[in-house]
Amino acid sequence: MRTADLDAKLELLQNNLAGMEAILVAYSGGVDSSLLLKVASMTPAKVLAVTAASPTYPQVEIEAATRLARELGIQHLVINTNEMADPAFTANPPERCYHCKKELFATLQELARKHGLKVIVDGANADDSDDFRPGSLAAREFGVRSPLQEAGLTKEEIRQLARYLNLPNWDKPSMACLSSRIPYGQAITPKKLEQVAAAEAFLHQLGLREIRVRHHGPIARLEVNPAAFALLIDTNVREKLVNHLHEIGFTYITLDLEGFRSGSMNAVLSPEERAISSKI
Template sequence: MANADHLNKISAGVVKVMLSPLLQEKLDNLLKKIEEMEGVLIAFSGGVDSTLLLKAATMTSTRVMAVTASSPTYPEAEIAAAVQLARDLGVQHQIIKTNEMEDPNFTANPTERCYHCKRELFATLRRLASEHALKTIVDGANADDEDDFRPGRRAAREFGVRSPLQEVGLTKDEIRQLARYLHLPNWDKPSMACLSSRIPYGQAITPEKLRQIAAAEDFLCRLGLKEVRVRHHDTIARIEVNPAAFALLIDAAIRVKIVKYFQDLGFTYIVLDLEGFRSGSMNAVLKQEDLHR
């Protein structure tokens, strides 16, 4: 059964944020599902979704292991943050190297790019789960993901990967509420997709492009921006930030710094997307039938 003492301590008022009856029910259902799995290997990115899932697993008596994939498609800072979070939660954690950049099915950047990446990841996780006698592989997909274009979900189905957050109907907003309730330090962390998602479909994914994107986004974050995407259109860098941050970017002194830094990275033109930040904007070119795969 779930760790009753832990739950009672929370309910006794250690955390000031209160849960609605519906959200409390979803949390209880989440803990019950994980408990019934009798050993889980969690695909742990360090984002708020997988962190909540990992935290929930520690609140049960089930065995748990977190695994984080490392590759050029993810910034090193994200890997380091995942390592620290796993350490803080006191769970067994392993970093694995993935080789999607060696797969031409991935680097050609088709619309099914994520399927090829996730297929390799889940195959590796299956081997690890078997080695450690863990019955179930789980990931941090949530209820909102069902309405998005997620070809990686097909790979999850093929490998029997379960998504407990999705199964109990937790949305992104509810996950943030629970993460805050449980004092998780990244409860308000912006969503982070792999760097390859910044490159238009059909344009090759290369290590150089990924380095340019990572450096450009890191530079903007160091200016104080939280939600940032730098879309790579060959010689053009298209910057997406929340409209509230437009004033900062077009400040004369800041604008000059951004232009110089981006040009030093190899971009010729640096543009600000007037629609602002939006996750998955590269999917705007897809046909309607693609979005429902």
Template sequence: MTITEKLERLKAIFAEMEQALIAYSGGVDSTLVAKIAYDVLGDRALAVTAVSPSLLPEELEDAKIQAATIGIPHQIVQTNEMDNPNYTSNPVNRCYFCKSELHDTLKPLARELGYPYVVDGVNADDLHDYRPGIQAAKERGARSPLAEVGVSKMEVRQLSQELSLPWWDKPAQPCLSSRFPYGEEITVAKLQRVGRAEIYLRKLGLKNLRVRSEGDTARIELPPEQIKEFVLTTDLPQVVSAFQEFGFIYVTLDLEGYRSGKLNQVLPIAIANKG
């Protein structure tokens, strides 16, 4: 199926739905879904963003701006996954409890507002990664049009560019809880210090990055090709000072560089130990 055919199939899916509530994080995947849904359904499509301590404030602002640019109606709801010890203990299936909370919030909201479908931005590539949250969404009846049609992450960006969405190349930004090694307890204070650290680095002009947190140590991950320039041109003592103000004691730089899902490399061991 060509990418043009995939786009037409996505439009047909929404036409068949007639009304849809979009689980809208503001990331490139869910924003593409929101755009197509609005193009087909107009005001019969609703984008809903869930807010919790694991969402960067700047990501919420981006979501608002993007929804306004598209024109889709946009609502914000609060989720309370931080009240669930199954989530905050940070097990290997943490995302299952996060998405359970999300869809346990969105499903009754959709029913109340008269939307027969809750739709997310899961793409075809996500199905081949370790993503326990997908199961939680399926159990609650959510649909994933991008995955249903076989749209890959690369095609999400291609379609976004073809539809003139200015954020088509926006870096992936999973929730802040993904910055912690499995088994380390997640707290609001820890999420806030990681979020502040990443915002600080972005203000230095860095885009595609992560600040991983383990105990009192922050580990900065940058694209490998940017590491040398960062070391040579950045006021490193100032970075250390800023991070220590945020609550870290030690600040390190990952020499391997940024790699999406890096913390998942321990999963086979963690899952085996759990079993």
């Protein structure tokens, strides 16, 4: 439901983007960056959307982002990033996202110069400031702005505006990169990422939306909405799921009784680790 406060935030967002004049949008295809792209397209500013493709992000997500950018009539580039070649990233420390974003923003900075764009923006929102986000430090280092955050827009408000503006993905579940499924300190490898992607694709085919398959070596820990527990323990579904996960390399399959929790891997971090990782 729209309110005067939400309308004011939308106006502020639109005015801020218009004032940037020439914008490169770091665009994943999620609801946050999609709203950012949509509102930017409503201004006189020159806009370029750039989506990063790598083994850490499912190809189906890249394809969906491309379709939406085309529907919005926005110039769109898909670039390949190479975080998997960085040992600081693949070692999977708590500050993993910093190393990934640093590589991404360095690439985007060069693209912005090449295309004559003044400002790089990302889809961070007001709720993200309360979460563990080492990547935000890389954004600050490269002068990347977060207009949704600057306008004070929360995730729920972003969904409301996305629905109001007729974005088809307004209710799309959040999609963190696949490396977030691997416990800190355990190496990120292409094989592990492929296993997670294949397992989550199978769960999506069952009609589930909010899911995470956490990769604990031979163990796949499934996080789904508790309302979906009954489906997964149905004899026929359970057997198909177990067989599929065995085929892609998991030995044990477990269902997490706490259900879906975005960022659950951060639960092991101490306050000291969070503080150090936020400062690098």
